[in-house]
Every structure is written in structure tokens, then in C-alpha cells.
Amino acid sequence: MSNPTDPTQVERDRERELIARAQSGDRAAFAALLREHQDEVYTLARRLVGDPHLASDVAQEALIRAWRALPKFRGDSRLSTWLYRITVNTAWTHKKRAGRHQESSLDDHLDMAAPIDSSHPEVAGEILELRGRLRLALDRLPDPQREVVVLKDVYGWSHAEIAESMGISVTAAKVRLHRARARLAKDLEESA
Amino acid sequence: MSIVCELAAPFIANSAVDGGAVIKPFRSHAASCLKCQARHAAMAKTARELAAMEGHRIAAPADLEWRVMTSLEGDLAVPKSWSRPVAWSAAVLSMAAAILIWRLRPRTS
Numbered sequence: 001m002s003n004p005t006d007p008t009q010v011e012r013d014r015e016r017e018l019i020a021r022a023q024s025g026d027r028a029a030f031a032a033l034l035r036e037h038q039d040e041v042y043t044l045a046r047r048l049v050g051d052p053h054l055a056s057d058v059a060q061e062a063l064i065r066a067w068r069a070l071p072k073f074r075g076d077s078r079l080s081t082w083l084y085r086i087t088v089n090t091a092w093t094h095k096k097r098a099g100r101h102q103e104s105s106l107d108d109h110l111d112m113a114a115p116i117d118s119s120h121p122e123v124a125g126e127i128l129e130l131r132g133r134l135r136l137a138l139d140r141l142p143d144p145q146r147e148v149v150v151l152k153d154v155y156g157w158s159h160a161e162i163a164e165s166m167g168i169s170v171t172a173a174k175v176r177l178h179r180a181r182a183r184l185a186k187d188l189e190e191s192a
Numbered sequence: 193m194s195i196v197c198e199l200a201a202p203f204i205a206n207s208a209v210d211g212g213a214v215i216k217p218f219r220s221h222a223a224s225c226l227k228c229q230a231r232h233a234a235m236a237k238t239a240r241e242l243a244a245m246e247g248h249r250i251a252a253p254a255d256l257e258w259r260v261m262t263s264l265e266g267d268l269a270v271p272k273s274w275s276r277p278v279a280w281s282a283a284v285l286s287m288a289a290a291i292l293i294w295r296l297r298p299r300t301s
Contacts, residue, residue, distance in 0.1 A: 027261070027264070030264075031257065031261055034257055034260060034261070035257060038252040038256050038257060038260075039249040039250065039251055039252050040249060041252070042250060042251075042252035042253070042256065043248075043249050043250045046250055047245070056252075056253050056256065059252060059256060060256060060259050060260055060263070063256075063260045064260060064263050064264060067260075067264055127241070130237065130238070130241060131241060134238060134241055134242070149242070153209055153239060153242040153243065154242050154243065154245045154246050155246055156243075156246065178202055178206060179202070181202065181205040181206055181209055181235075182201060182202035182205050184205070184238070185201060185202075185204075185205040185231065185234070185235050185238070186201070188234065188235075188238060189231065189234065192234075
């Protein structure tokens with residue numbers, strides 16, 4: 001039985017209620033869900049496509065697709081996971097449409113870093129330097145390889161989830177990840 | 193540079209990210225080779241940085257909500273289940289209006 005005073009449970013119940021209302025066409029309820037999840041969706045889009053403008057278009061289209069598909073959402077997974085899947089598929093569609101990888105600079109990614117503990121300047125400097133090289137190395141990966149690294153090593157998706165969202169076999173997802181990590185490690189080593 | 197180090201490199205990278213042991217043919221080599229150990233340590237640090245990215249959110253553009261909600265205006269005005277009857281009604285009404293306009297047109301003689 002759920003505890004009505006548990007903040008997480010209260011939050012979950014609130015979200016469930018908003019989803020139910022949005023599924024029956026309540027625009028205000030969908031706007032409330034959108035406000036809660038738009039940063040997550042945009043962040044994933046930025047990590048997948050790099051370019052901020054393209055990421056903004058991907059996030060917009062993903063949220064529109066989410067509204068249209070919401071009546072089919074059964075609540076088997078968390079809403080954020082479901083939104084992530086839509087975002088990944090939308091990013092794929094956009095990139096296929098664009099037909100090329102849009103270059104993004106290191107500056108584009110500087111705000112993607114998690115905060116650094118500034119009490120140890122040497123360590124902070126080292127981490128900052130690693131992050132810079134890591135962003136460049138991620139940028140240099142071919143799109144499909146970058147996507148598996150982002151989904152597996154940043155978001156912790158399983159091989160099966162990655163395979164399903166990318167429309168490939170689990171073995172192909174594993175192979176792609178294996179190659180991506182090898183390339184990332186080599187690139188980082190060379191840039192050190 | 194040893195060719196074994198190069199062959200082992202992708203498996204060392206995998207082991208560093210997943211936290212598991214290096215696969216068997218390269219395990220003993222990786223345990224005794226300083227270069228492979230350094231690579232393992234570097235990739236483990238990289239993996240921690242990648243994982244740390246998950247908790248960090250980038251603020252969406254300020255106009256994203258507005259862009260999404262205005263794009264949905266059409267969808268929101270007509271719920272999905274009504275879209276077909278509404279389309280049929282619109283088609284029938286516009287046909288009726290066209291017939292009416294045709295019948296009531298001013299005739300010269």
C-alpha cells in the first residue's frame with residue numbers, strides 16, 4: 001500500500017493524474033507535464049545531436065509526438081523513459097533528414113558538464129581538461145556510435161533497450177558499443 | 193608498443209566502463225602490463241565523467257513550451273477520436289455550400 005505522505009509517492013501520484021488528464025485531451029495537464037520534462041528531453045537531444053538549434057527542433061518534435069502518442073501510453077515504464085525513447089527516435093529521423101552530422105564546437109558543450117568541486121583546484125583543472133577532451137572525442141564519434149555511448153554510459157540503458165529504440169539487434173548494439181568505446185579510448189589517449 | 197596491448201585495448205575499455213574483469217585471453221596480460229593498467233585507469237575515469245553527465249540537465253530554450261503548445265493548437269481543438277467525423281462533416285458541409293452557391297448564382301437571361 002502506498003504511503004500518502006511520501007514525497008516521491010505524492011509526486012508519482014500527481015504525475016499519474018496529470019497523464020490521465022492529458023490523455024483525455026486536457027491541454028493544461030500536458031503543459032504541466034511538458035514543463036517538468038522539457039529539460040530532460042532537451043538535454044538528451046543535445047547529447048545526441050550536438051547542435052543546440054537542431055536539438056531544440058528535435059525536442060519540440062519529440063514533445064509533439066509524445067502528445068499524439070500519449071493515449072497509447074500505458075504507464076508500464078516511467079514517463080521520462082518513454083519520452084527518452086521518443087526523443088531518440090526523433091533525433092534519428094532528424095539526422096536522416098539532415099543527411100549529415102552537424103558540427104558542434106566545444107563551446108556548445110561547456111554547459112553540459114556537471115559541477116566540479118572547486119576546493120581542489122588541481123583536481124578540478126584535471127577534470128575540466130578531461131571533460132573538454134571527452135566532449136571533442138564524443139563529437140568525433142560517428143552518430144550511431146555516439147548514440148550508443150550516450151544511451152548506455154550516460155543514461156544507463158540496457159543493450160536490449162538501446163537495440164529496440166535504434167531498431168537493431170542486441171548483438172549489433174553490443175558490437176557498436178564495443179567499437180565506440182575502443183574508438184573513444186584511443187581518441188582520448190591520442191589527445192592527452 | 194606491444195601488439196597484445198593493442199588487441200586488448202577495446203576489451204580493457206569495456207572492462208573499465210562496465211566494472212567487470214578483462215576477458216580471459218587478455219586478463220593475465222592486463223594484470224601485468226603497466227600500459228594496459230594506465231589505459232584501464234584512464235577509461236574508468238572517463239566512464240565516471242560520462243555517468244556524471246546523467247544528473248546534469250541543460251535548460252531547455254525558454255520558448256520551447258510555447259513552440260510545442262502552439263504547434264498543438266490544431267490537435268487540441270479536435271480530440272483524435274473526433275477527427276474522422278469532423279473531417280467528413282466539413283467535407284459534406286463545404287459540398288452543400290458549393291451546391292447552394294451554384295443554385296443561387298445570378299443568371300443573365
